[in-house]
Amino acid sequence: MTTEQAIAQDIEAKVRHTQEREAAGNSKFGFIVFLLSESVIFLSFFTGYIIYKTQTPNWYPPGVTGLEIRDPAINTVVLVSSSFVIYIAERFLHDKKLWGFRLFLIATMAMGGYFLYGQAVEWSSLPFTYQSGLFGGLFYLLTGFHGLHVFSGIVLQAVMLGRSLFPGNYDNGYFGVEATSLFWHFVDVIWIILFGLLYLWQ
Amino acid sequence: MTDISLKVPEAVRAQPYPGAPDNWKRFFTFSTDHKVIGIQYIVTSFFFFLVGGAFAMVIRGELITPDADLIDRTAYNALFTMHGTIMLFLWTFPVLVGLGNYLVPLMIGARDMAFPRLNAVSFWMIPVAGVLLMASFLVPGGPSQSGWWAYPPVSLQNPTGNLINGQVLWILAVAISGVSSIMGAVNFVTTIFRMRSPGMTWFRTPAFVWAVLAAQLIQLYGLPALTGGAIMLLLDLTIGTSFFAPDRGGNPILYQHFFWFYSHPAVYVMVLPAFGTFSEVLPVHARKPLFGYRVIAASSILITIISGAVWVHHMYASATPPWMRMFFMVTTMLVAVPSGIKVFGWVATVWGGKIRFTTPMLFALGGISNWLFAGITGIFLGSVPIDLHVHNTYFVVGHFHYVLYGAIAMAIFAAIYHWFPKITGRRYYEGLGQLHFALAYIGTQLTFLPMHPLGLMGMPRRVASYDLEFAYWNVIASLGGFLLGVSTVPFILNMVSSWILGEKAGDNPWRAYGLEWLTTSPPSVENFEEIPVVISPPYGYGQDRPLVASNPNPKTIADSGFLIEQKTLSPEPE
Numbered sequence: 001m002t003t004e005q006a007i008a009q010d011i012e013a014k015v016r017h018t019q020e021r022e023a024a025g026n027s028k029f030g031f032i033v034f035l036l037s038e039s040v041i042f043l044s045f046f047t048g049y050i051i052y053k054t055q056t057p058n059w060y061p062p063g064v065t066g067l068e069i070r071d072p073a074i075n076t077v078v079l080v081s082s083s084f085v086i087y088i089a090e091r092f093l094h095d096k097k098l099w100g101f102r103l104f105l106i107a108t109m110a111m112g113g114y115f116l117y118g119q120a121v122e123w124s125s126l127p128f129t130y131q132s133g134l135f136g137g138l139f140y141l142l143t144g145f146h147g148l149h150v151f152s153g154i155v156l157q158a159v160m161l162g163r164s165l166f167p168g169n170y171d172n173g174y175f176g177v178e179a180t181s182l183f184w185h186f187v188d189v190i191w192i193i194l195f196g197l198l199y200l201w202q
Numbered sequence: 203m204t205d206i207s208l209k210v211p212e213a214v215r216a217q218p219y220p221g222a223p224d225n226w227k228r229f230f231t232f233s234t235d236h237k238v239i240g241i242q243y244i245v246t247s248f249f250f251f252l253v254g255g256a257f258a259m260v261i262r263g264e265l266i267t268p269d270a271d272l273i274d275r276t277a278y279n280a281l282f283t284m285h286g287t288i289m290l291f292l293w294t295f296p297v298l299v300g301l302g303n304y305l306v307p308l309m310i311g312a313r314d315m316a317f318p319r320l321n322a323v324s325f326w327m328i329p330v331a332g333v334l335l336m337a338s339f340l341v342p343g344g345p346s347q348s349g350w351w352a353y354p355p356v357s358l359q360n361p362t363g364n365l366i367n368g369q370v371l372w373i374l375a376v377a378i379s380g381v382s383s384i385m386g387a388v389n390f391v392t393t394i395f396r397m398r399s400p401g402m403t404w405f406r407t408p409a410f411v412w413a414v415l416a417a418q419l420i421q422l423y424g425l426p427a428l429t430g431g432a433i434m435l436l437l438d439l440t441i442g443t444s445f446f447a448p449d450r451g452g453n454p455i456l457y458q459h460f461f462w463f464y465s466h467p468a469v470y471v472m473v474l475p476a477f478g479t480f481s482e483v484l485p486v487h488a489r490k491p492l493f494g495y496r497v498i499a500a501s502s503i504l505i506t507i508i509s510g511a512v513w514v515h516h517m518y519a520s521a522t523p524p525w526m527r528m529f530f531m532v533t534t535m536l537v538a539v540p541s542g543i544k545v546f547g548w549v550a551t552v553w554g555g556k557i558r559f560t561t562p563m564l565f566a567l568g569g570i571s572n573w574l575f576a577g578i579t580g581i582f583l584g585s586v587p588i589d590l591h592v593h594n595t596y597f598v599v600g601h602f603h604y605v606l607y608g609a610i611a612m613a614i615f616a617a618i619y620h621w622f623p624k625i626t627g628r629r630y631y632e633g634l635g636q637l638h639f640a641l642a643y644i645g646t647q648l649t650f651l652p653m654h655p656l657g658l659m660g661m662p663r664r665v666a667s668y669d670l671e672f673a674y675w676n677v678i679a680s681l682g683g684f685l686l687g688v689s690t691v692p693f694i695l696n697m698v699s700s701w702i703l704g705e706k707a708g709d710n711p712w713r714a715y716g717l718e719w720l721t722t723s724p725p726s727v728e729n730f731e732e733i734p735v736v737i738s739p740p741y742g743y744g745q746d747r748p749l750v751a752s753n754p755n756p757k758t759i760a761d762s763g764f765l766i767e768q769k770t771l772s773p774e775p776e
Contacts, residue, residue, distance in 0.1 A: 130441065
């Protein structure tokens with residue numbers, strides 16, 4: 001190999017490395033922009049909820065006095081703590097400890113799954129349906145739309161878990177995991193607001 | 203070393219040139235090249251422009267006589283609904299996204315958009331939305347009849363009782379086009395923020411790119427609100443929730459808030475790229491720098507911010523409390539200020555310039571004059587007392603058609619003519635272009651000007667028949683409308699024949715000052731062999747300052763110092 005070729009290869013490798021880093025940076029930037037935009041859907045639902053709740057004289061459907069708060073509170077604690085668990089998983093990946101990453105990712109998924117299970121139990125025990133006036137519709141819309149996001153988050157985590165099984169996937173950065181984790185934090189923050197609106201403000 | 207550098211141009215020359223008609227099959231593939239996607243957007247949406255235009259012809263044909271004699275009232279309702287929906291969601295939005303897609307990476311010196319595959323996915327959702335919308339002609343009950351804004355309770359009526367009805371298909375089509383827009387917006391914002399070439403600071407970025415950025419930021423904050431409203435409307439319509447249904451305790455006014463929170467800023471999503479086009483076309487054909495470039499660029503962002511707080515001016519007559527009317531009247535007046543700044547800048551750009559009355563210049567000047575008129579009637583409508591008088595009359599119809607056809611469609615045509623040599627590598631026929639302009643401009647005035655006196659006389663919009671006293675202006679408007687329809691013929695003839703047979707344009711036929719002119723026409727797949735290094739603000743006409751430090755396409759582009767800095771060559775060592 002001549003010196004010129006060696007130099008050319010070196011430059012090429014550097015260019016590729018820069019391009020990869022730029023591409024990952026673009027993806028992260030784009031994902032944050034997307035999440036900001038996505039949050040506006042929730043914001044408009046929240047605004048709608050507040051306006052409806054303050055302007056409707058008979059808020060609860062007949063026979064309903066309010067929502068049971070104990071089980072949802074437990075659910076909330078589980079979901080919010082899972083945000084810390086996925087953060088630990090990310091740190092493990094950062095230190096290239098794949099088993100720690102997998103373990104804590106599975107724990108996050110289990111906590112998310114528990115949240116969805118708790119939600120399902122609550123839904124099936126409620127004395128009203130989505131057709132029970134504005135309150136019924138909004139309750140199922142807000143929790144359902146958020147639940148869809150939790151579900152998507154768990155699917156994303158499963159994909160990331162699957163990708164970790166193939167060697168070399170996370171050698172050059174792990175944008176997918178960062179995005180999944182960011183999404184999970186987002187879903188958590190939305191739930192905290194939602195918990196306040198639906199359960200604390202009764 | 204010489205060996206290596208000689209191998210590159212062969213590879214570059216071998217690359218196909220997207221835009222040349224000889225490889226037309228590329229346009230029917232899932233291409234990730236921003237230029238192919240741009241052309242796909244433009245051509246697809248132009249097809250829908252023809253469909254929406256055909257509906258408009260039927261509507262004007264119906265209105266040429268006072269009675270509902272050409273088509274029945276149900277069909278009339280369906281046609282104006284589809285006309286509005288198609289013209290906004292399948293023509294104006296996508297064609298501007300297409301122009302942005304084609305031009306933004308070239309203008310900022312990038313090789314492609316930030317997310318090429320996402321870009322292709324966003325494009326291919328547009329035909330899907332179109333097919334869904336067209337399919338509503340086939341379902342029992344026909345298409346939605348509730349207008350392009352689909353206000354409940356009208357939009358919640360489902361006389362056939364089917365789950366798949368025109369309104370449901372309408373919501374799905376709009377939702378798909380919305381998802382496509384959001385993905386496009388993420389792509390544009392990331393591209394513009396992160397992929398500008400070295401040396402291109404914010405105030406060296408062309409005004410068109412600023413305008414596209416401002417428009418796409420509106421998509422990001424506004425469109426989710428409409429999506430939220432549309433989800434609730436869809437649930438009301440299909441599974442029987444009661445968000446907007448007054449008979450079930452819902453509040454239909456809230457839908458109007460959701461809808462207009464996006465759909466008023468959406469006007470700016472469409473008009474901002476049109477503004478950007480004016481800012482690009484005028485300096486080239488007047489041979490003068492854009493007057494007040496920095497202010498024009500920044501005023502786009504100002505519009506993005508203020509337009510988020512004006513939406514209630516569509517709802518003065520929706521039992522809106524007086525304090526709210528006052529507040530939104532003031533903000534509506536305020537949003538006219540940045541637009542006024544722009545118009546002032548454009549007039550000052552043209553003033554004293556060496557104006558060449560080419561087709562794009564004519565369309566740009568015509569578009570600005572129409573925008574000025576539309577802006578003035580917009581101020582009328584923004585003020586509560588006048589709006590309450592002309593609310594839901596033809597005055598409103600005339601106003602927004604001056605915006606959408608008079609200003610935005612004219613800007614789109616200006617852009618297509620201006621960048622046609624770059625996109626296709628060929629020149630269009632100037633005579634046909636000017637004929638197109640003359641017909642379109644006269645047609646616009648004849649069609650939409652009579653709507654203002656009609657509105658002041660009290661003719662309501664969305665009616666298939668009307669009182670005899672409105673007949674005079676309606677006949678003129680209909681004749682003008684048919685003229686507008688005819689004006690499309692020279693355009694299509696021009697585009698198709700020039701693309702195939704037109705004279706070769708060369709790389710910079712306008713002697714324009716911008717990065718997109720520093721590549722071949724049509725540009726190669728990678729746009730630039732080397733990423734250009736920008737050393738000047740844009741629009742350096744008559745200022746004798748080069749735009750870039752070195753030639754980004756040294757093998758294909760020659761330049762005598764107008765755009766590229768000429769370095770005094772040091773003597774070769776050998």
